[in-house]
Amino acid sequence: TKSCDLGKERIKFCCFNERKDQRNVICACMAPTRNLGRDGFPGTKFNESFNSGNLDKEVKHENDSDVLIECRNVYKSFGEKHILRGVSFKIRHGEAVGIIGPSGTGKSTILKIIAGLLAPDKGEVYIRGKKRSGLIGDDEISGLRIGLVFQSAALFDSLTVRENVGFLLYENSSMSGEQISQLVTETLAAVGLKGVEERLPSELSGGMKKRVALARSIICDISKESIEPEVLLYDEPTAGLDPIASTVVEDLIRSVHMKGEDASGRQGKIASYVVVTHQHSTIRRAVDRLLFLHEGKVVWHGMTDEFTTSTNPIVRQFASGSLDGPIRY
């Protein structure tokens, strides 16, 4: 955790409740990662833990120079609950990846491990080819920025929208208050929000809160000479939203991606993103490639259009929502 002064408030900005029934994270974070560079990246076959019989299609890549994040054989238990049991995958530059799977299978846990908020019990996380050691630290100032947008939006209740969105800039950047304020207004406009800067989170709808959280994740310090590539991790960004509000958020996720364009036709800044979701609309609209997590492992991966046509029994059951199949509740 870390604290900062914002007006009269002294606030922790990277703390969260560990218990499942109190999973609301107090604040989204932008997590600069330890170590950067591509040297010494040991080449491995894509996801060695896969049983190839479960794979509908293996995408071949010439090399790993575009790999931003790799989880290699990651294990995580909470007491007697062995949640992750050998999870391996790679996230490449430019990818829009979805993580799906039954409830409680560890999707949020793997996002927190990637973000450096949780440490794996075993296995490694590589960020641009360098092994991450431990959790995110205050000394990490360069490399790949990894932002986690929490399920709950996780806004500070006592701060205005402006203070929430500009939070990290008020603490970390050399920008003036006026510059930050201007940037906050522009970033809010990019997510379709105008005139809400002085409102408190309690005065916003659920969909607006999610968009404010998204604005907080994409705002960046324009006073820095080089802008680092960024990966955004979204934990169920459309949960609880009506279908139209979901579409708005899904399109925003696409538009902040480098491949996408915002309302004014500018290219997005996010190099890659990962979305944990249960919503079919989000899978179809916001994601290109899927990883299916079940019983502690990635049991299937494929492109989004392969999801509904897959003959894998686990995928078929999940896609159809059937009670019959290998997944038991």
Ligand SMILES: Nc1ncnc2c1ncn2[C@@H]1O[C@H](COP(=O)(O)OP(=O)(O)OP(=O)(O)O)[C@@H](O)[C@H]1O
């Ligand atoms: N900090 C923690 N302490 C104890 N148990 C935890 C902790 N974090 C997660 N768990 C447990 O680990 C399991 C996986 O949780 P996680 O939130 O990662 O699942 P999920 O796949 O995201 O689920 P859902 O789809 O329901 O959101 C759950 O049983 C949860 O109760």
